[in-house]
Amino acid sequence: MLHSVCLASPLHSPKLKASINGTSEVPNTTLLHHFTSPYELKQAVAFLIKTNKPLSLLPLSRVASICALTPDFPFAQQIFSSVDQQEVSIWNSCLRNLAEGSSLIDAIFLFHQMRSYNVSLDCFTCSFVLKACVGLRDLLRGRIVHGYVEKLGFPSNLVLLNALLHLYATCGAMADANLLFDKMPQRDVVSWNIMITQLAKKGDVGGAFDLFEKMPERNLRSWTAMITGFVHCGKAKEAIRLFVEMEETGLRANEVTVVAVLAACADLGALDLGRRIHEYSNKSGFRRNVHICNTLIDMYIKCGWLEAAKAVFNEMKERTIVSWSAMIQGLAIHGHGDEALELFNEMIKMGMKPNEVTFLGILHACSHMGLINKGREFFTSMSRDYNISPQIEHYGCMVDLLSRAGLLQDAYELITSMPIKPNAVVWGSFLGGCRIQKDVKMAEEAIRQLGVLDPLNDGYYIIMSNIYAEAKRWDNAARVRKLMKDRGVKKTPGWSSITIAGTTHEFVAGDDNRPQAEQIFKRWDELLEQMKSKGYVPNTSVVLLDIEENEKEKYVYRHSEKLALVFGLMNIKPGETIRIMKNLRVCEDCHAAFKVISEIVKREIVVRDRNRFHCFKDGFCSCKDYW
């Protein structure tokens, strides 16, 4: 009886026997579970046939994964036909592994194998292969799968439609995405979330918010997507506002929400909220989440609290390249380039492989310390030793490094010989160097290029006119300002802000129209006396107007960062660090003044400008006056 069953089973199908012909060795039974190639699989099958055992003893998912991408696909099919499980589901789980791993191309290939060997596909097959298409941004292949979805008869499966929506939106085919979204027979919260995320990613945060307001129901992911969207589009304040609103609805932030809100805090320099979120995160058990830790590092760095960033970094059990790069970059912009380089060495020792961002931080560190040769070495080393070819940003850093250090000729040669077309940032760095070196001729070359590359950016005109003014070439300075006016370029108003007890106070230059304005001016006058006795002399060269010297002094005394500082001295209790943010670069006179003031008032003053941090303490600045 047993014998006849065996005869009837596909075990003894002639085809299968034929296909394992040539395997003469009798395999070890361990091969039944540990075969790693179709060849070994065939030995295992031969063994089973010879010993009259069922093929179902084979681990089927292993059979599938070994044959999936080979010409032995039909061999696996024959095995599956003898077992009590749907063939398609075995291939599907294999497909899923590929699509969720790093072999997306293989997932696509397996899909085509399944097609050509007539496996009857189901929704899951389509779903998994769509995931691979999205990961590969392979819109064309995705459209083909879309065709199958229609043809196979599940065109109204909501999960699949959402996967297709995701595909179109992610691959930039917003027209298709919109069309699909509009004609979907029904939508759920996932459909809306996909649209919101992708619109915001494309910069259409207004469109995203429209949908967010319109959607019938929102879940935590909807809020998170919208908060992330605002942050991504540079609207950190809106992100925070939305987060507060979300909390009011009673929803609790998860890890991803926390990352989004921390990123908003980093942008705004909102240390108080950042600390609150940090506490919340710890209380919620997110302490070990690497994304969160990395974002915390960035947040503390951008809020000017380097020590807190270090503490988070040091406590991390596992670090990724992002953790290291964020910390290195943070040390660099805080003026601790030496520590940044040490950290880089430590990282290399630990076997961590640097990437292009890591080198950006390193070059930054060298640039801010004037380490020309070290910078050059790293620049060479990155492609030679780490196989990372420099991007435009790295060239920008090098041009900054060289020109800032006075090597304008070298910088110019680098610009004209670089294999990528120099952009405005590169020429802008060069122009900045020209200003430090007071090289009018080179600056004129830079501004010529910038007039084409980025004619509406006010910063470059200001620097140029500054260079002329410092050379006392008032006519030329005026000409640049007129050029600006003719081209309709508006000067970005400078502002400084300081946060006291959760309220942010913004100052613009000459601000006399606010409460406490009189007291601020009075306190400034007192300070000025002390400053002068310590040798402070106003540096009026930063004033671009051709006016009387004492008029110029009045201008510099009312710079926004000075007003913010005095306001802070009056309202923040003694001993506490004063943190100021500025949207432009800190001016030279303010820089000199802050050094003296830090000594007089015996407090630490941290200023975040648009490029870096200045930490003033005991009469010195962490940038060592090289910025």
Place this chain on the structure above:
DNA sequence: CTAGGGTTAG
């Protein structure tokens, strides 16, 4: 427990 959406450093 075979499927779809939100995350970090420049």
